[in-house]
Every structure is written in C-alpha cells, then in structure tokens.
Amino acid sequence: MGFIPALEEFGSAALALGVPILIGILASLWLSAIARRIAFAHGVGAKETVAGGMRLPIVLATGLLGVFLGSLIVRRFEAMQDVAFDWATFDLWLGAVGILAAFYFAYKLIFLTARAAVMRGGGDAANLLLFRKVFAACMALLAVMTALYQVGVNVGPVLASLGIAGLAVALALQDTLSNYFAGMTIAADKPFRPGDYIKLDSGQEGFVEQIGWRTTRLKPYGGMAVVVPNNKITSAIITNLSPPEQTVRVYVECGIAYEMNLYKVETAVLEVANWVLHNIEGADPTFEPLVRYHTFGESNILFRVILRAVNYDKSFLVQHEFIKALHRRFAQLGIAINYPVRQVIEIPAPPPPAEPHEPPADVI
Template sequence: MDLGEIAVPLIVFAALFVFGLGLRKLLLKALRQWTKEGRVGFEDKLIRRVRRTVETLWLLFCLFIALTASSVPQDITELINKIILAVSIALVTFTCAHLAVAFIRKEPGGGEPAEAVASLIGNVAKIAIFACGGLIILSNLGISITPLLAALGVGGLAVALALQDTLSNLFAGLQITFARQVRIGDYIKIEAGQEGYVEDINWRSTKIKTLANNMVIVPNAKLTQSIVTNYSLPDRELAVTLEVGVHYDSDLDRVERVTAEVAREVMKESAAASSFEPFMRYNQLGEYSVNFTVILRAKEFTEQYLIKHEFIKRLHKRYKEEGIIIPYPVRAINYAQEKSGG
C-alpha cells in the first residue's frame, strides 16, 4: 500500500470532520436560540445527549466514507460497514430511549408530579425501544429474525396468560395516570369505604395513606372498577355543613344574624377558604327545634375538622351570651301517677 492509498482516505476523513465541526456549531446555535424562545422544552441534559449522539454518528459517517474511498479489501470493508451500522443503530436506540423517558417525566402544565407516569411506563418504553433496536441490528447482521419473532409471539402469549392479573393492574395503572382523575396528593374515598391521601401510583397498585397513618394498598384493577369520590377535584376546597337547631321561641332573624357573624369569624381561620361567604338556610320545623344548615368552606378535606371545631365552640359561646337556646329532647315523668299506680 503506497502513500497515496493512505492519504486519500485520511484527507476525506479530515475534510468531513472539519465540515462537521462547522455544521455542529451552527446547529447548536440554532437549537439554543429555539429553546430560549420557548418553542421546545428540552432540558440542558437532553441537548447534551443529542449533541453527543450526533457527534458520534458524524464520526462514524466520516469513517464510512473514508473506507469507501480507500483500497481496503471488499470483504473487510463490508464487515467494518456492518459494525459501523450496528453501532449507529445501537447509539440511536439508546438516545431514543432516554428521550422517551425524558418526555414521559415531563410535567405537563407544571406543578403536577410526573413520578407516577415514569414509574408506570418509563421502563416499558425503554424495553420496547431496546427490543426494536436489537431486532434491527440482528437483521442488519444477516441474522433471520422471523423465528425469533415467532418465538417471542408464543412466549409473549404464555407470559401474558401467566401474568394476567399483573398486566391488568399495569394497564389499569396507565388508565389511572393518563385519565388524571386520581392523582398523587389527592384525598379519595373508594366504594369499599377506605379513604385517605394517594401516596403513590405504581405499576401494580395505588397506595392510600389514611388519617390514622395506616397504608392501604389497592390493586389498580380494583380501583378502576370501584366508585371513587375524589375530594380534591375539581379543586381542593371543600364545603363544610353543620346542622343546628334553636328553640321555637327564638327570633329567627336574630338567630340568622348572630350565626352569620360567628361563621364569618371562623372563615378568618387559616384552615378556611377566606374568599368564601358563609351562609345558613332554615330547612325544617323539627319536633323540638327549628333546624337549619350552616355552610362554610375549608381549604382541603382534613381542614374541615378544625373549621367544625372552631364553629361549634364559638357558636355555643355566642348563643349563651345572646340568650339563644339550643333545645334538646325532654322527657316529662308524672311522678304522682306512677306512685298511685304502684
């Protein structure tokens, strides 16, 4: 091999490499400008990964062109080209897998935790992408993938039958995650009676932390089949209702005014939704009292207990000061009649 046979491939490689450096600089400048304008939500680490992938692919392309321009024997060139293509496919596969997970972890609308989505489908997406990349590499190396696909089909059916419950929970978890009707941090109550804050939604189950500090683990499939009350939707504020009764001799207009004043004082508490205007409505002429309902609003489900606590204390104290009577059932005993009968 003379000097000319070596020089030509090296010159071609060097020329393409220099051209690639200039093109890389222009592309990175355009990409950074694009992300600054907010049209793409790429993070810096994603830009770095894509940059490294493009740089490596360009080097492999330069090597491929240099080999084509060289006088290396044909069989060796074909072998090296197959290796270059296999490495390129593997590199693109890894990059696509990382990008897919990054987009899955992306928080739509900002502020909504995306850990549940990543735990449910991140690994599934990686496995699917790696499997496709592996099959393409095998096909490129001249290995027939038809028997492999047939074996995977039969094996996949067997696995699906064996893992029927697991797969049903997996897809139920995907449904819960994407429907966004039950989210991490929500306070829910399911049909069976269990209630609490949603701690985690994973590939198999949903974890609910009760107010007693216990953990309830519900299979995703059962959760999707249950009637669920979500106290955090459409927003976390919750109406708090209290039933009260006053004596029939009470001045109902005065009762309404005093009760409204107490309710407004309670709504100044940190647990209350301060923008809400409390109100009351008479609803029943009961056996012992005139009954009415007072409606307040708490910031979230658990805050209702403090609201009720404060309202009952303050209303009882204010009614005593105002002389308003809260009646209770009284049983009259005719002592003389019982004595004569005895």
C-alpha cells in the same frame, strides 16, 4: 496476507474517519452548552433536555459515518492488496451496527421530545417512567430483530418463540400488568394530583402522597399511609375534595328546640358564623354564611349552616371552631338544643274473653 497502503492513502482514510468524529465531538460540546442554558432557565438537569440527551447519539452517528467513509477510501486502493478483503461481510455488520444506532437515535429523540412536551404543559416528567421502559423495550427488540435480519439470521422462529414467551409472561404477571396500565391511565387522565385529598367509594381516603406505576399512596389524617393498587383506583368512584379553586364549603348540621324563636336563632348563628370566617385561620372571610331550616325533627327543628374554608385541610378546623363558638353563644342566649326524646304511649291490652259456662253434670 494483508497489505500496507501508501502513506497518502492511509492519511486519506484517517482523515475520512477522523473528520466526522471531530464534527460529532464539536456538535456534542455545542449541545452541552445549549443544554446547560436550558437547564438553568427551567430548573432541570442538563441531561433531561433534548439537547443534553442527544449528545451521545450524535457522537455515535458521526463515528459510524467516519468508519463508513474511511472504508470507502480504503476500497479505492484494494487493487494494491494481495488478498481481497471481504467487504460484503463488513458492510453487513456495519449496517447492523448502523441499524442499532439509528433505533437508539430515534428512541432518544422521541422520548426526550415527549418529556419536554409534558414538562412544558406543566405535567410531571416522572409519570413517563413506565412509558420510557415499555418504549425502550419495544425499540430494543425491534432494533435487534432488524439487525439480525440484516446479517442474514432468520428471525421468524425467534419471533414465534418471543410470542409464546410473551404470552406466558403476560398470564403470569396479569395483576402486575393491570396495575401498570392503570397507572398509565391515571397519568394520562389526571383525575387527581399529588397533594389532593380524595375519597374512594371503597372507603379509603387521604392526601395523595405519590402516584406510582403500580400503586398510589394515600395519607389520611392522623393515620398510617394507605397503599392502593392502581387497578382498584381506576375502577372506583373517586371524590376529589381538592378542586382547582381549592376553596371548599363546610356544612354543619344542628337543631333547636321547638319552643325557640327561629328568627333569634338565625341571627345568633349568622353572628357566630361571620366571627369564625373573619377570625379563624383557614376560613374564607369573603364568603357570606348561610343558615337554612330544613326539617321538623323528632325533638328539634333542624337547620344547616354553610361556611367556606380556603382548602379541604382547613375545613376541619373551621368546623371545629364554629361548633365550639355556636355552643357557647347558645348557652349565653339560653337557646336550647333538646336531647333526643321519644314519647312512648302504652295502650292497655283488652281483657281476655270470658270462658263459656258449662252446666253441671247432674243437670245433664
């Protein structure tokens, strides 16, 4: 049998339940307005802000508070009921629900604060995807175990079973987990960013299109996309050809015949290099080109020309145009580049030794 409290008692309980919920709704609306202003100022979604993401946890927290306060008022009039209500069980389950809500509140607050810090630092919030999944799984597991312990469930065997199952899953997904944790390392260390041109010591190279949690996608020049597992990248030697200053030097190796005038050649090369730097798109006109002789080769005297492009992408065009212009200028000035020539001197073999003379048999 139950009981029906007096109208004033019922009103008091309803007031105790409704006021916190109303406060939570008003706080949610206030946070929504703040989230919209922040989102408009920073060009992000309203739900991606701390204020926008905390709306639901606030409503849940105030709702549970209202239920608890309402139950306290009802208990004051417990003497009016014919059968006592089991408030101890009610408190256990309300506490369990409160624990779940508290963990959810903490998860949202920590994650949203971390994402806001990453975005303020100029980082990519997408790099927190794996962190969010792992953190959410850990918080959910801890919340469920704590809630079960609150209602009197022995969680020891459950934890032991989860440990064995986790070990089996870890062994089965060893390569996948290795790639995921390598992705976390790349996200934290930032050896390169999307848009950078990188080379791996294993031979793969290209522009970084996407950095995922399991793989990184590279796009070479004129080729198909290359998908590299993250654990291969973290163990490789990486050459990042897109430094922060973006400009990159362009090296061109060449050679001229031994009989050419080296001063005349140097002057011609510098003329061509300056023309390329000031007339070709992507070349750096502020750079002073360099010419350096360095080797007496088998057929030519070898030298190196140093130019500079505004980025790695344009360096190929600068090199291409310079080689064409230099070849044309050498042809105009009669500067020769010898074909590879190797002189082979054949030394005649010595005559074979004379065979020893044997006396006739009749003489013996």
